[in-house]
Amino acid sequence: MSGKAKRNGSADIKMSDIARHAGVSPMTVSRALREPSTVSEKMRRKVDAAVREFSYLPNRIAGSLSSKRSNVVGLIVPSIRNSLYANMVQAISDVLRANGFHLMIANSGHLLDDEEALVSALLAQRVCSLVLHNTTHNKRVRDLVAKTGVPVVETGNLPTEPLDMAVSYSNFEAARAMTAHLGRLGYRKIGFVTLPLRDNDRSEERRRGYFTALKELGLPADPTLVLEAPGGFSEGADALMRLIQIHPGLDAAFFAGDVLAVGALFECQRRGWAVPGRVAIASFDDLDLLRHAVPTVTTLRIPRHEIGRRSAELLVNRLLGASPERVRIDVGFEIVQREST
Amino acid sequence: MSGKAKRNGSADIKMSDIARHAGVSPMTVSRALREPSTVSEKMRRKVDAAVREFSYLPNRIAGSLSSKRSNVVGLIVPSIRNSLYANMVQAISDVLRANGFHLMIANSGHLLDDEEALVSALLAQRVCSLVLHNTTHNKRVRDLVAKTGVPVVETGNLPTEPLDMAVSYSNFEAARAMTAHLGRLGYRKIGFVTLPLRDNDRSEERRRGYFTALKELGLPADPTLVLEAPGGFSEGADALMRLIQIHPGLDAAFFAGDVLAVGALFECQRRGWAVPGRVAIASFDDLDLLRHAVPTVTTLRIPRHEIGRRSAELLVNRLLGASPERVRIDVGFEIVQREST
């Protein structure tokens, strides 16, 4: 019955109202709010008083339309749930906020077509820039980005040909390094549990790194040593058991996701297997958990927070006027050797 | 020297351009895009063709200004990092997206004053509604919400007097129930480790629930059985050790945060203490981890995902025209009895 409800506040006060009550022109109010230094002390005080009196909130939608500038950054991650992304998102959010920007967030669920829809939607909202976790994109995404010219940062991997800017580590090098590390420790039969490979360039790269390292170690690149598993504790446990069933001589397992690794570790605890006595366990991504588990777990430390921070800094600089240049920052990674290997 | 860069796409195509190329009026384009059913087949085809030809993206900023309607929901959580919130955020994001809304997210870092600043900022962006995790707010926040009249959902606790709508469980009842549960299992000296209490109504409520249950169990409400600890694995371990130092006879510890509980559990593993033989451990919030740890951990299952989903559904309904009514949904909780108690 009520029909469409009014969407906005009842007492909609606008800048011209404030101007009238302060006895100045709207432009002076606008300036007093955005660039107080260009307005005389007296005017500023009048404006401030009126603003406070009515708890006036400038309408940034109108401001954006008029100035053709927006202060909202769009972010697309595969999953908001995943704590790895959460670390990065937090860092991005903090840097943006410190510079007066906001974050519009969306998750693509690892689907390239959904990414496309989200990019369109965010660009329609006229976000001033984008952060994408993917580094492989639909043609339409690439076209839209090129056409609109918004600054973009890709963060999930180091693309050979970034859309614009990229801040990441090399999934390939990281997986290769950990595998080599295991080899150096003397393990010869090293299994690899990968996250789903479909539409996921990062997983693909990690597997490639694993195989490359095996070759470099002079070990056979046996495809049955590789298992694909969706993330999850049980899945990690399952994967390890299946690997060991196929390869009873397996002496180490490298998990491309930390939850998988911990799941496997718990399974070993349950069975009373010594880690690394019976089998060594290595993980990807330094979840806090891994440092506290018993035994503590060897892993790759990826500076997720730094990725977020630097991505946001690049964007902010660019939005504040830095000249566009293709940047490709490799934040690197670090092998953290612990008790489990 | 490039000065301020242009913020928007170079090839800025607008609705009137599309209209011209399609040989129709701008209004017809607008309608064809938003309410295709009100436009004739022929017109629609002409418009669609032009839209595709230029990959036209309607400017939603202009649309929002004109229609005084926005499709962005603002969300403020204490911390994006925390996986509990992440679950809720994901659910919210999914429901909103399915209905064509977007999410602008910010974190308050548990500070009420920051919440105020963020609420102002989000309202200045003219979000069409708000989701707040806090249930205690500054006066200014309450005033702004009342004045603008945007729909609001509070999710962190069941407030006695909600701003508008609330979807949550009772922190008080949950803590009370778990404490009672421990009493029922025969534990007599039950420690309680709380998260920081400052500016945090949820922590406060949980502690109150703990004390209430103790009283009901006829156990002494000894304040030295309560320890405050910031979240974290080590902090959980520390807290347990300190509690046991003060109370060597401690037979159970109830942790108001799951990470604390797991930290304590790991510490027990490290010392070779039997859980629950030496001390029982109970947790708050059903992190996946708790179901897989060894031993599995008794905890409170809070339907975080459901909280997010129902919050978003309430908002969407209201935004789509449902009449405003104060709603207060108690999603409840569940005690999950596992090996650790």
Place this chain on the structure above:
DNA sequence: TTATAGGGTGGTAGCGATACCAAGAGAAAC
């Protein structure tokens, strides 16, 4: 045949801010 209705289309006037330019007031230079 004329009246009445109703779907489909277009014209016009904002939405609430900012950009840009013009103009007034003093201060500094001649």
Place this chain on the structure above:
DNA sequence: GTTTCTCTTGGTATCGCTACCACCCTATAA
């Protein structure tokens, strides 16, 4: 004292879209 310059302030024209109303045309009823 006049000119020039700088510093503030104000007026006006958008920004790109949608609401609202007017109009036209066809269809059905009287």
